[in-house]
Amino acid sequence: MKSFRHVRRLSLLLCSAVLLSAMIASAGESARLLLILDGSGSMWGRVDGQPKITVAKSAASDAISTLPQEITAGLMFYGHRRKGDCQDIELAAPLGTARQQMLDQLKFVSPKGMTPLTASLTKAGELLAGGEGDATVILVSDGIETCTGDPCAAVAALRDKGLKLVVHVVGFDVKGPAVEQLQCIARAGGGGYFQANDTAGLRQALSAIRTTVVDRKPVTPPPPSAQAAATPGEQTSASKRVRIAGPGTVVLAP
Numbered sequence: 001m002k003s004f005r006h007v008r009r010l011s012l013l014l015c016s017a018v019l020l021s022a023m024i025a026s027a028g029e030s031a032r033l034l035l036i037l038d039g040s041g042s043m044w045g046r047v048d049g050q051p052k053i054t055v056a057k058s059a060a061s062d063a064i065s066t067l068p069q070e071i072t073a074g075l076m077f078y079g080h081r082r083k084g085d086c087q088d089i090e091l092a093a094p095l096g097t098a099r100q101q102m103l104d105q106l107k108f109v110s111p112k113g114m115t116p117l118t119a120s121l122t123k124a125g126e127l128l129a130g131g132e133g134d135a136t137v138i139l140v141s142d143g144i145e146t147c148t149g150d151p152c153a154a155v156a157a158l159r160d161k162g163l164k165l166v167v168h169v170v171g172f173d174v175k176g177p178a179v180e181q182l183q184c185i186a187r188a189g190g191g192g193y194f195q196a197n198d199t200a201g202l203r204q205a206l207s208a209i210r211t212t213v214v215d216r217k218p219v220t221p222p223p224p225s226a227q228a229a230a231t232p233g234e235q236t237s238a239s240k241r242v243r244i245a246g247p248g249t250v251v252l253a254p
Contacts, residue, residue, distance in 0.1 A: 031134045032095055033073045033213055034124050035060060038141045038172070039080025043111035045142065047173050048199045052142055055199050056172065057106050060140070063206040064102050068214055074127070075102050078120045079113035086116045086147035089123055095131065117141065117185070118149025121167070125158035128165060136213050137167045138206070139185065144178040152184040159190065168212075168219060170194045170205045192219035 037060055043053040067073055075093035082088045092105040121137065128135035145151055155167050167189025171182040179195065186193035192212075194205035212219040 030070050030072050031136065031213055031216065032128060032131055033067070033071055033136045033138065034076060034095065034128060035064070035073070036076045036078070036120055036124060036137060036139045036141075037106075037109065038115065038143070039077045039109045039111050040113055040115045040143060040146070041079065041083070041111050042115075042143050045173065047197070050199070052173060053109060053111050055202060056140060057109065059199070059202045059206050061103055061106055062203065063210050064099055064106075066210065067099070069099075071213065072096050072131075072133075073099070073102065075105055076120065076124060077109055078116050080109045080111060081113070083113045086114050086119065088113050089116060089120050091123075091127065095127065114146045115141065115143045116147040116149075117145040117151040117181075118154045119147065121151055121185070122149075122154050122158070125155075125163060125165060129158075129161075129163050133164075134216065135163065135165045136191075137165065137189065138170070138209055139167065139182075140170045140172055140202075140206075141178075141182060142172045142174055144174075144181050151181065152188045155185055155188040159188070165189065167191045168194070168209045170196050170202065170209075172196050172202055173198075 037056060039053070043051070043056065045052050047055055064073065064075075072095050073093075074091065074095040074097060076089065076091050078089045080088065081090065092108075093102040117139070121139070124137050128137070155165075158165055167185060168191035169182045169186040169189075171179055171193065173196070174182065183193045192209070194201075194208070196202040196205045209219060211217075
């Protein structure tokens, strides 16, 4: 009887040790985050009286500075070195780069070229596939794909391969087809889409995504504005004048 109790106690201790080891291993897998920042020529456009790239650098700096040290982070740019080059993609700060070095790299981004979304997201997936733990990509773009490829299909293919990847997208001062494509990327990546039309919107978007990465919870994007939500050809709630001939009844509903 004593022998049975001894074996049972030993089995419970072994099970507890296995569970504890699994918990420690799980906790040791730090979340990995790669920020992709648009450096294409259109980022010289202005919002709130400033170049969009200036606003984006400032918002990205704040987001990076406030990341907990246990988050393994990296930084990628595209379109920032050469005009008309769809291969102009740079991993400016590999995963695990010190925060200050990441901030230093932001200073050198000067918009020049194209918007190779498909190639950038594919490269990001290849980099993240080589590590352990959850992987998150944050894409900040002010435009649509201007090179070859389908960024939505590229992201879907990465996840179909079994990569634990979530892609969040911030559309910075975008409209029409660009909104639709960026929303598609976020859906394919299992993440959230954020419409940022100004400085405050961009900061709020990056802050919300940062929180969900740190807490490892699903992101809840804020509802888009009426202007951002309207599809091409769809009218917003501006007043309109309608001329009607003949008798009859007209009912107008929003």
